[in-house]
Amino acid sequence: KAGVTQTPRYLIKTRGQQVTLSCSPISGHRSVSWYQQTPGQGLQFLFEYFSETQRNKGNFPGRFSGRQFSNSRSEMNVSTLELGDSALYLCASSVGLTNQETQYFGPGTRLLVL
Amino acid sequence: DAKTTQPTSMDCAEGRAANLPCNHSTISGNEYVYWYRQIHSQGPQYIIHGLKNNETNEMASLIITEDRKSSTLILPHATLRDTAVYYCIVRSYTSGTYKYIFGTGTRLKVLA
Numbered sequence: 001k002a003g004v005t006q007t008p009r010y011l012i013k014t015r016g017q018q019v020t021l022s023c024s025p026i027s028g029h030r031s032v033s034w035y036q037q038t039p040g041q042g043l044q045f046l047f048e049y050f051s052e053t054q055r056n057k058g059n060f061p062g063r064f065s066g067r068q069f070s071n072s073r074s075e076m077n078v079s080t081l082e083l084g085d086s087a088l089y090l091c092a093s094s095v096g097l098t099n100q101e102t103q104y105f106g107p108g109t110r111l112l113v114l
Numbered sequence: 115d116a117k118t119t120q121p122t123s124m125d126c127a128e129g130r131a132a133n134l135p136c137n138h139s140t141i142s143g144n145e146y147v148y149w150y151r152q153i154h155s156q157g158p159q160y161i162i163h164g165l166k167n168n169e170t171n172e173m174a175s176l177i178i179t180e181d182r183k184s185s186t187l188i189l190p191h192a193t194l195r196d197t198a199v200y201y202c203i204v205r206s207y208t209s210g211t212y213k214y215i216f217g218t219g220t221r222l223k224v225l226a
Contacts, residue, residue: 004157033213033214037155042216042217042219043158043201043216044216045213045214045215045216056212056213058213088155090157090158092157092158101205102148102163103160105157105158105159105160106157107156107157108155108157110155
């Protein structure tokens with residue numbers, strides 16, 4: 001079974017631009033979660049989507065948004081980029097239905113904001 | 115949300131068992147403990163999880179204390195490829211959904 005894939009793997013943007021990252025979950029998984037990882041803050045939960053609906057959200061500003069499509073693929077968007085948005089963005093997928101869930105992570109997208 | 119506390123770093127000799135401790139004193143009765151590891155800023159890799167009982171798989175063993183306030187991940191025969199940051203996570207239940215709360219992790223260095 002193919003794992004979680006994320007595109008692009010690397011991205012360079014400038015302040016004020018916006019960016020869209022993509023995540024394809026493991027086949028059969030309906031939940032997709034997004035995380036931001038920085039050296040200073042570690043791994044922080046952004047949001048989770050299940051069946052095209054945002055089910056959970058972390059403490060990030062409204063510049064960070066996401067969506068999920070009917071095939072469970074997900075995108076996250078960051079508008080008006082700031083230098084502090086430079087990070088590794090990870091997505092993780094899971095079945096999304098049971099109490100005992102395991103999330104499987106993708107390789108991440110490394111975003112550099114100049 | 116239940117938080118976890120782990121030592122910042124540990125060393126282990128190659129071929130020896132690596133025992134990584136984790137405190138999760140505020141864990142609730144239905145919250146699972148998960149362990150992941152991350153190598154060179156790749157995506158975290160799932161290792162093992164448990165609720166109350168000790169668990170073992172092909173990668174590791176997980177020992178959870180009877181009061182569930184702490185756990186230990188055991189890599190029985192550490193190799194150089196096990197050098198990574200290991201995260202102990204409590205999967206918390208909030209507002210009707212589950213999410214993972216990552217701590218700062220333990221940087222394990224396996225020495226030749």
